[in-house]
Amino acid sequence: MNQEKIGKFIAECRKKKNMTQQQLAEILGVSDRTVGNWENGRNMPDLSLFKPLCKELDISLNDFMSGEKVNEKEYREKLEENIINTIDYTNKKIENRNHFIGLLLITFGVLISITAVAIFPSESSWGSIYSIFGAIISLIGVSRFTKRLSHPKRLICNFSYFIFFVFALIAIDYIGVINIHQAPRFSLVKVSGENVIYYDTIFYDVVRCNVDKENETFKVMKNQKYDSDHIDVFCK
Numbered sequence: 001m002n003q004e005k006i007g008k009f010i011a012e013c014r015k016k017k018n019m020t021q022q023q024l025a026e027i028l029g030v031s032d033r034t035v036g037n038w039e040n041g042r043n044m045p046d047l048s049l050f051k052p053l054c055k056e057l058d059i060s061l062n063d064f065m066s067g068e069k070v071n072e073k074e075y076r077e078k079l080e081e082n083i084i085n086t087i088d089y090t091n092k093k094i095e096n097r098n099h100f101i102g103l104l105l106i107t108f109g110v111l112i113s114i115t116a117v118a119i120f121p122s123e124s125s126w127g128s129i130y131s132i133f134g135a136i137i138s139l140i141g142v143s144r145f146t147k148r149l150s151h152p153k154r155l156i157c158n159f160s161y162f163i164f165f166v167f168a169l170i171a172i173d174y175i176g177v178i179n180i181h182q183a184p185r186f187s188l189v190k191v192s193g194e195n196v197i198y199y200d201t202i203f204y205d206v207v208r209c210n211v212d213k214e215n216e217t218f219k220v221m222k223n224q225k226y227d228s229d230h231i232d233v234f235c236k
Helices: 003-016 021-028 032-039 047-057 061-066 072-119 125-145 151-180 231-235
Strands: 189-193 196-200 204-209 217-222
Touching (some): 003 047, 003 061, 021 032, 061 072, 072 125, 072 151
Antiparallel strands (some): 189 196, 196 204
16 A cells, blocks of 8 residues: 555545645544645545545545556456555554554553552552552553464463563562662561561561661561561571
């Protein structure tokens, strides 16, 4: 589909009808700038406008898609070619729309996760809940980019992205625990004792000794077995 050729043909037919860009635009319910973009070959009319545009310019859909008046001998050949081009054009429009929506969802999901980490205190479970929610929203966006892949490949790509996203959140959480001594957001188990809180995460454990006191300390260690009745032993 030659956009530039079709654009010149639209301009030529419009002028033969003694119509201005503004007049044609008003009839079709678009702006004169939009019509100008069609005629300059910058973009194509929306599919819903193909039929009314052809009607106003007194041309067939086959003429429009060819960018010229089609004679009777070439009509069938051009028609078949234009049907294929229209299908390709439609598929491309759908794909571009899916990619745009996908990009918005990915960006929105990432922003939700970042905002959750920044706003909610580490002790609040809402931070981890909204972070995972953001990861899911972002995953939905990624799935729009992988629609053309086979089912197994698509499943692998989407699953890999989700795992990467979650691991990134855990890594950011770990950096916060190490650098600013905050409680881990993604702890599986939280056990409280007298002036002690024990956090059990997937990859490591954190012991918070002398909670809310001046000499409060955080100890990060490898996953260990613990006795909920004697967790204070880790602070000695």
